[in-house]
Amino acid sequence: MRPLSSWLTTFIRKPSQSTGRFATTVILGNVLFNMEAGKSKLPSSDLAAFRNDFAKAKHIVILTGAGVSAESGVPTFRGAGGYWRKWQAQDLATPKAFTENPSLVWEFYHYRREVMASKQPNK
Numbered sequence: 049m050r051p052l053s054s055w056l057t058t059f060i061r062k063p064s065q066s067t068g069r070f071a072t073t074v075i076l077g078n079v080l081f082n083m084e085a086g087k088s089k090l091p092s093s094d095l096a097a098f099r100n101d102f103a104k105a106k107h108i109v110i111l112t113g114a115g116v117s118a119e120s121g122v123p124t125f126r127g128a129g130g131y132w133r134k135w136q137a138q139d140l141a142t143p144k145a146f147t148e149n150p151s152l153v154w155e156f157y158h159y160r161r162e163v164m165a166s167k168q169p170n171k
Contacts, residue, residue, distance in 0.1 A: 117164075121167050122164060135156070140153055141153075
């Protein structure tokens with residue numbers, strides 16, 4: 049299997065040689081990938097270094113995992129009380145479901161938007 053950084057570079061533009069700036073910095077979980085150097089940095093508590101890397105980046109991509117909003121009270125999909133414990137994913141989150149019952153799918157997404165609108169970002 050290809051390393052994740054190799055996979056990401058196939059989708060993210062390479063840096064400009066003239067500017068020397070990062071084309072893209074990807075923050076994936078706790079690892080910062082510098083696409084210019086093709087290297088990753090392990091987590092660090094050095095906020096100044098992070099700010100420096102962040103400021104140099106021309107584009108920023110932040111990929112988060114499932115459940116990142118759970119701390120704000122938003123239900124997850126698979127956890128206790130999650131959406132998929134109440135509904136079947138194939139009935140609500142597929143093109144086929146939308147074709148067969150668009151009003152149900154719209155209702156589900158509207159419900160999720162209402163839930164999100166009532167929450168505050170977690171810290």
